[in-house]
Amino acid sequence: MSDRFDASTRIAESATTSLPDLGAMEADYAIIGGSIVGLSIAWGLLKRGRRVLVLDGDDGSFRASRGNFGLVWVQGKGLKQPAYARWTQKSAAAWADFSAELGESTGYNLALQQAGGYDFYFDEESLEQRVAEFETLKKELGGDYPFEVLRHNELKREEPNIGPRVAGAILHHQDGHLNPLRLLKSLADDVRRMGGTVKCGVPVKRISKRDLFEIEAEDGTIYAAPKFVLSAGLGAMDLGPQLGFSAPIRPQRGQVLITEKLPKMMNRPSGIIRQVDEGSVQIGDSKEEVGLDDRVTLETASAIAARAVAVYPDLAKAKLVRSWGALRIMSPDGFPIYQESSTTPGAFLVTCHSGITLAAAHARYLPAWLDGSDQAPNLEVFSEQRFAIS
Structure with missing residues (x-):
């Protein structure tokens, strides 16, 4: 873990020509974002023998990992970009082994089903x-x-x-679903079990680079590492430009309804209705361009409920017990962004709106790309350059 510096110490030492140690040798990678995307990357890096520090935000942060629909989903992905379809399929194909390994290590049953x-x-x-x-x-x-x-x-x-x-x-x-909260918990537990450090309640306000990347938390604590991954979801909108990323992402709200536990009434999930392993039916989804607003609205909740009843009429008799809104992380074309900074080499931006589906790929294949390995997948099509205006 990094040494801690108060503000006065940092100001004094910045006047010298030498860089303070900051605990750099205790982490090869610092990752901002301790949700599904960040933890999947951390898990994969640890498997490659890398030392990892994960910094997660506070309870006020927007968290798609705690509000998503729990799908491992291929269909409809990449209709206008076959490379995205292939990347999604590659991840879906890796999910069974990934889930089994997490379950064996942590004891959690992710309730993965991939029967279509x-x-x-x-x-x-x-x-x-x-x-x-x-x-x-x-x-x-x-x-x-x-x-x-x-x-x-x-x-x-x-x-x-x-x-x-x-x-x-x-x-x-190739489609399926799982329990996303168990996935989040199992990843966090396994990252710690393998020696990774996960620090929660650490909002980051500034990132800079001298010999190392220095990450300044809101409380003044400084963390450092030779490589850095920004996987902070919507937080990348503010933090990305500090390292030369354009980070052209936006929030998109989706609302979800949860019923009481019901007898089994469906055999497979869909993108709008699924019955979870514990019996409740999860109902969605909406796609709303409302900025950083994750509230539930009666109008949208009524619309998605009516559609669900049209598909499964028996749901009209079910009691709703919970509802929430969550914000997707959307790029202009809806595809992931994987980018190493052109101005600050060693800094990487990883962002997507399909963190559950792509978790297996982020754990199994993306770390080789971060390490610059010969076995790295070719992700050039997902760089920020596709948004550049010539």
């Missing part, structure tokens, strides 16, 4: 339009895009509780 997932449609025209898009993507992926179209009667055999208004669904066989 649905995209429901209320009219044939919309369904056919999406099928055409999927067929195009399937060709671009060399046929590796396993989905099938279920018309109402076929869907009814798979999901007997489906409502009469549902025209059909696309069943994608």
Whole structure:
């Protein structure tokens, strides 16, 4: 762990020509962001023998990891960018082993199920339009895009509780879901078990680089490391430009409803309804451009509830016990950003809105990219350069 310096000590020592130690040799990487993305990266770096310090914000921070839908989702990803579809598939394929290893190490059952997932449609025209898009993507992926179209009667055999208004669904066989809170807890526990340091309640206000990256917390504490990963979600909007990143991200609100625990009523999840392992039904989702506002609104909650009832009419009798709003981290095109700073080498920006789906890739493959390994995935298509105006 880093030595601690009060403000007066830092000012005095900054007048000298030598850099204070700051505990640099105790961490190879400092990671800002202790949620799913940051902890997945930390986990993977520790597996590569790196020493890791994770700094997480306080309870006032926006936290998509605690408000997401818990999906490991492939379908619909990368319709306009096949590289994103491949990256998503690569992560989904790694999830079974990743989940098993976390469970063996920590004792947590992540409740991972990857038996496919649905995209429901209320009219044939919309369904056919999406099928055409999927067929195009399937060709671009060399046929590796396993989905099938279920018309109402076929869907009814798979999901007997489906409502009469549902025209059909696309069943994608690489999709699944899990318990995201157990994932968050297991990652934090396993990172600590492997020797990583996770410090909570450490909002960061400033990052600079001399010989090392110096990270100044709001309480004046300084942390340092030779390499640095910014995976702070929406916090990157303010912190990214300090290291030369444009960090062109924005919040997008999604609202979620939770029912009481119910008898099993669905066999597979969808992007708008899923029954969790404990029996409750989770209902979403909304896509609202409202800035940094994560409140629940009656209008949106009513709309997503009505849609859920149209899909599964029995939900009309269920009691709602919880609701919340959470903010996605969105880039202009919706794809992840993986970028090493052009002005401050050794600083990396990692941000995405699919932290659950991509957790396995961030743990298994992204650390090789951070280390500059020959085995690193080619992530150039996800750099910030795609947003540059020529």
